[in-house]
Amino acid sequence: MKGNEVIGEAAVYAGCRYFFGYPITPQSELVAYMAKRLPEVGGCFLQAESEISAINMVYGAASAGVRVMTSSSSPGFSLKQEGISYLAGAELPAVIVNIARGGPGLGNIQPSQADYFQVTKGGGHGDYYTPVLAPSSLQEIVSLTREAFRIADEYRTPVILLGDGMLGQMMEPVEFEDEKPLPKVREKKWATTGTKGDGPPKTITSLDLNDTQLEIRNNTLQQKYAAIKEKEVRVDEYLLDDAAYAIVAYGTVARIARTAIDRARKKGIAVGLIRPVSLWPFPATIISEYSSVLKAILTVEMSAGQMIEDVRLAVEGKAPVFFYGRTGGVIPTVDEILQQIDRLTEEVAI
Amino acid sequence: MKTVFKRTTGLTDAETHYCPGCTHGIIHRLVAEVLEELDALETTVGVASVGCSVLAYHYFNCDMTQAAHGRAPAVATGLRRVLPEDRLVFTYQGDGDLASIGMAEIVHAAARGENITVIFVNNAIYGMTGGQMAPTTLLGQKTATTPEGRSSQLQGLPIRVSEMLATLDGAAYIERVSTHDPVHVLKAKKAIKKSFEIQRNRQGFSMIEVLSSCSTNWGLTPEESLKWIKSQMIPYYPLGIFKQQPCIGEES
């Protein structure tokens, strides 16, 4: 199975039965997979007329209280931002997949991590965040897709699953059975499904014309985000116990970095890997703790330098932070990262 | 004593924010009465749009979801695809919302034959934002953004949405009605009821375009406004049924 198809099956495994999509490379396999798969499990797939329409169909389906998903790639993801802001404002759970590609504009269809700012800083208008999970292997797609739906339901929030073209297009063995199925959706008392004599009518909205009321709504959201920050940080640590240096990288780039680290270790350089799995909430505390014992940190991204801002905020000057990035869909190579590790040791030695 | 008229249970007790002379109130009441008569208040989910009717969820006494500008048909589609078939789903949209920013959503919902009811309130202007040109603004009509009157060369011609959607095979029922006098209000109610019945019969997409007034932004008195609907709007937006697929049971 390709990464894109694994996302689809993982969503079905997590109890998702509704998907509203729109084709865009390199995530189209997911749309096609859901078109075939959802009718088999009594669900519904619909191809919308645009990404904008798809995300608003998600809003409608989420209003009715079901687990629902949509997916896109960078340019299409930008179009969904309006809808994501509404989902956040109206506190509706949904999972949105971004299989990112090179940008800005139409860019290209090669893998990229240049949507980091957009997905981790809210992205649309207003004071909101969306939890962002970034798998780096196909097996991890299975566990994080499940987690995405759990977090969405538990906190009534849209959740982003962020991958890139490489993850979407690659194949590797995957076990679904290792993953505990997500419990059935608890009845959502707030869902607009018709009152059926079940108390007064319910409304789902993100509008509060009264400023005091809207501030209360915002405070509620912020409390929720604080709870998510406290409980939902995920990070993967590799060879950090004796490390003098660390690379911070996420998603597919973290895998390339890992191979580079293995090779650097053979050369006797004590380097490890901090891989943020949740990009928001960002594992700032862990990075902060390590930064007081590390000689230097290298951030590697397929962007001109986006996550590095969060890394620097976490490090707070306790260790020098270097950056290596490739853009435009170019993937950093193991050799390039090795060279950067060498540079790191030299710069710190001076 | 015999009760000859009572307030519909389809509306909440909330006082509406609509301007004096606005016909939104009438149209709200018609939809609410129809839902009450169809005993559907507990099985209906409405979708409010953006514009003057953004707060419609305060007024309708049924479950309501509020949609982004123009996206009500997409939100209604999401609800329709999830909810059991006995539920009724409707959108309540103005002309800026439906015919400008939301044109793609309404066209494709109609083309899919989405089994929903659309109440399309056409008052030829953007009300909420302060009287700007709408896609339905008439030629020569002065608005905040057409201070010299709408010109065909500069702003193009107004869109007749009912006629356009009627060309789509997916649309089951399309009718244009008016609110400028009691006779037409009664006809409007009949049309609205019909569209919900069509939905209940699972016949697909229906839209009722309701010609409505906006005294505040037209700069007319309520009475003049109703006359303006009759003398200016109806000649360009003729009333009538534009699409009617045979009802189940009527097919030969």
Add this chain to the structure above:
Amino acid sequence: MVEELIIAGFGGQGVMSMGQLLAYGAMEEGKHVSWLPSYGPEQRGGTANVSVVISPQAVGSPVIDFPTSAIVLNTPSFERFAPLVRSGGKMFIQSDLVDCTTQREDIHCYSIPASSIAEKLGNQRVAGTVLLGAFIEKTGILSKGSLTAALNQVFGEKKKHLLPLNIAALEAGQRYICDF
């Protein structure tokens, strides 16, 4: 041992399926494997390559800069990957379509007239399988048995009739390279 293989050719030559077959074969043996295609906007034609990493441990980078082996099915792919194969690595050349040899002396180069061999078996389309036979024989990374099991899985009941021909092609590739 970690095998980092790139298979490259024109779209339509079966490059992706060859990689897929190896991936399934590796799974048969309980090895870790990743399969990463190069993908372009075109649906047909154009050059295509796939990177397959087979490893006893979890696969790190699925991207291969310097392959331990390369199988090339056309001249542009030969020109692109011949300089990249790691020192001591292996290069398998479809010599019916690629009329080149490398000057490099630090890699093993095998020219295999895969189409001609396949034609003798009765179907030119199994040329890719011939190359895979040669590849597993020389690298020893996978057994013939696991590739046969992979073929069985890929063909399923519907295309079961293709199995004997493909097994014959695997064996022909193995034999050819033994005599090399």
